[in-house]
Amino acid sequence: MRSARIDRKTAETEIALEIELDGTGAREIATGVGFFDHMLEQLARHSLIDITLKATGDRHIDDHHTVEDCGIALGQALREALGDKRGIRRYGAVTLVMDEARVAAALDLSGRPFLVWDVEFPGAKIGAFDTELVREFFQALASHGGITLHVTRDAGINSHHIAEAAFKAVARALRQAVEPDPRAGGEVPSTKGTL
Numbered sequence: 001m002r003s004a005r006i007d008r009k010t011a012e013t014e015i016a017l018e019i020e021l022d023g024t025g026a027r028e029i030a031t032g033v034g035f036f037d038h039m040l041e042q043l044a045r046h047s048l049i050d051i052t053l054k055a056t057g058d059r060h061i062d063d064h065h066t067v068e069d070c071g072i073a074l075g076q077a078l079r080e081a082l083g084d085k086r087g088i089r090r091y092g093a094v095t096l097v098m099d100e101a102r103v104a105a106a107l108d109l110s111g112r113p114f115l116v117w118d119v120e121f122p123g124a125k126i127g128a129f130d131t132e133l134v135r136e137f138f139q140a141l142a143s144h145g146g147i148t149l150h151v152t153r154d155a156g157i158n159s160h161h162i163a164e165a166a167f168k169a170v171a172r173a174l175r176q177a178v179e180p181d182p183r184a185g186g187e188v189p190s191t192k193g194t195l
Helices: 034-047 064-082 132-145 159-178
Strands: 003-009 013-020 027-030 050-057 091-098 101-108 114-118 148-155
Touching (some): 034 132, 050 064, 064 132, 091 159, 114 132, 132 159, 148 159
Antiparallel strands (some): 013 050, 091 101, 101 148
């Protein structure tokens, strides 16, 4: 089973996370940040990674620490569940549309964390949610998951649609990358022999 459990407790947040890479997209998400919960549900559903996540944080300050620390925990869980990455496809790339929004995501489970973020939001808020936190989540995910991740907005005028297209595009790319490659023969997908 390619699964992981992360329990993370700091002075700012407390997170309990479980993932199953070979799932069906089942999800139980409760962070206290409504829009973020909706985005994480999209991430689970479209990656087909089962995610159970409970988080509490210092939301009396703002949502930043909760969102960022969920990204940290999810990155750590992905890294742990992938192990030595034998037999996976490693790469994923998707261009996804949601109404007027079009977002492209490409990623490499390289072990070399890097985020290229070319996504602008027309508004600073989606309801009560700060749009700048979308980037913070993906930065934490890439950094702690050892993922090279590029996300680009090609079109869009509605911040909700842009954010949702980004989460869905990353989810679909992640689904491709973590899948076992039947032609790989259980080898690490690198000429170096390690990732």
